Amino acid sequence: MSEKGYMEPGMEEMKKSENAVLQFMRQLLAVSGVVLYMIGTGANIAYPGVLLEQLRQSDSVLRLTPDHESWIASILGLALISGIVVAPFCLQKFGRRLTNQLSTLPALAGWGLLIAARAPTALLISRSLQGFGMGIQAACAPVSIAEYSAPKHRGAFLATIAFSFATGMLLAHTFGTLLYWRSAAVACASFYLVSLILISLSPETPPYxxxxxxxxxxxxxxxxxxxxxxxxxxxxxxxxxxxxxxxxxxxxESRLKMIASIFKKPEFYKPTIIMMFMFILFQISGMTVVPSYTVPMMDEVTDKAIEPYTSMLMVDVVRFVTAVIGCGVVNRLNRRTVLFIGVYVSVTSLFCAALLLYLRDFGYIPEEYKWVPAIPTLTYIFGKTLGILTIPWAIAGEIFPLQYRSLGSGISGMFLSIMFFVVVKTAPTSFRQIGVKGTFCVYGLCIAICGAFLFFLLPETKGKTLYEIECHFKGINETSDVSDPCEKDKMLELKKVEEG
Structure with a gap:
C-alpha cells in the first residue's frame, strides 16, 4: 500500500484482510501497555492479603500492630486521591501516552521501597507511592483504551480492565503463596516495567x-x-x-467561563453523576476489601474447615474465571443487564451467606457442614466480578464526550479513591465489631441502594454510537433537534462512521 492508500487491482480484498489484522494488532499493542498496568493495580490491591499474613508469623522480620495493618491495606485509597487530583491536568497537558508512562514511575519506586523495607514506615511510604500512580492511571486507563480502540473493538478492550484486575489479584496471591513476600513483590513489580516498555512503543492517541x-x-x-x-x-x-x-x-471564551459552562452541560454532569454512583457501588461491594482481607474473611466463613491459602486461591480462581466470562458477556448482553445481574446475585448471596453464618453460630448447622457458607460467598464473588467489576470500567470509557473526558474521569475517580480508603480502612473494625456476617449485611444493603439509584440513572449504551450516547444526555433526538443543516450532515456522517 502506498502513502496515499493506493491498491493494485485484484489485490484489494487481500489487502483489506491483511490490514484489518495489522490494525487490530497495533491497537492491541497500544492497549496492552495499559492492561499490564491494570494487572499491576490488581496486584497492588491484593498484595496485603499475603504480605500481612506472612508478617503475622512469629519469625517475621517486621512486627505490625492491627493499626499498621489497616493502614497498609487502606492507604492506597488516600494516595489515590492525590493521583486523581493531578490526573486531569496530566491528561490535558501531557497527553495520554506520557501520562501513562509517568504513572509507572511512582509504582515502580513504591515496589522498590517495599522490597527493601525494614520498618512499617517504609511499607506505608511504598504503598503511598503505589497508590499515587494508581490514582493517575485510574483516570487515564479507560480514556486511553477508548481512544486507541476502533468502535467495533472498544467494548472488548474496555472489558479487559476488569480482567486485568482479577488477573493481578490471582497472581499476587499465587506469588505470595509460593514465595517469600519480598520475592513476591519483585514479581509484582515486573508488570509495571513491561507496561512502561509497551506504552513507550505506542503512539499518542489521535483524539488527544x-x-x-x-x-x-x-x-x-x-x-x-x-x-x-x-x-x-x-x-x-x-x-x-x-x-x-x-x-x-x-x-x-475565558477559561473560567468555559469551565463554568462545562459544569452546566447535561452531557458532562449527568455522566459524572452516574460514574460517581458506579464507583461508589464498585467499592461498597467489597471489591477492594476482599482481596486485602481474603484469608481472615474466609477463615470465619469456613470456620477454618478449609486451609487458609486454599480458600484464598478458591476466591481468586472464581474471580479470574468470572472476569474471563465477563469479557465475552459484556459484548453480547446489554450493559444494564450485566450490571443488574451482578447486583442481584451479589445482594442475594451476601444475605444468604450472612444468614447461614448466623444459623451456624446458633448451632443449627451440623459440624460436618460448617463450611457451607462458603458456597454463597463464592457466588457473591461471581456476581460482583461479573457485573460490578466489569461494567463501571466499560461505561467509564464511553460515557464522556471527548472534550470533557479528562475532567469527568478525574472527578468521578475521586469518589473511587475516597470510597477505597473508607471501605478498606473500616473493614478490620467492622469484622471485629459485627463480624463477617454483619459486614456482609451492610455491604448487601449498600449494594441494593446504589443499584436502585443506577436503575433509574443509567442509560443503555451497548449498540449505541458515542454520538447517540451524547445526544441522550443532551436530551435531543439524534439529528431531529439540530437546526443547522451542515451540523446535521456532520452528525449523520459521524453516526454512520461509528456504526461502521
Missing part, C-alpha cells in the same frame, strides 16, 4: 492530538492504528473537523 491542534500528528497516529480505508478516513475527517470547530469556539 486533535484536541490540542496537532492535526498532522493526529493523522499519523490514527493511520498507524487504523490504516487507510474509506471508513477510517471518513472517521478521521469528522474527528479533525469537530476539533477544529471547537478550537475556534474556545478562543472566544
Amino acid at each position: 492530538l486533535a484536541s490540542v491542534g496537532k492535526y498532522n500528528e493526529c493523522c499519523k497516529s490514527f493511520r498507524w492504528l487504523r490504516g487507510y480505508t474509506e471508513e477510517s478516513e471518513k472517521e478521521l475527517s469528522v474527528l479533525l473537523d469537530s476539533q477544529k470547530n471547537k478550537a475556534v469556539t474556545v478562543t472566544k
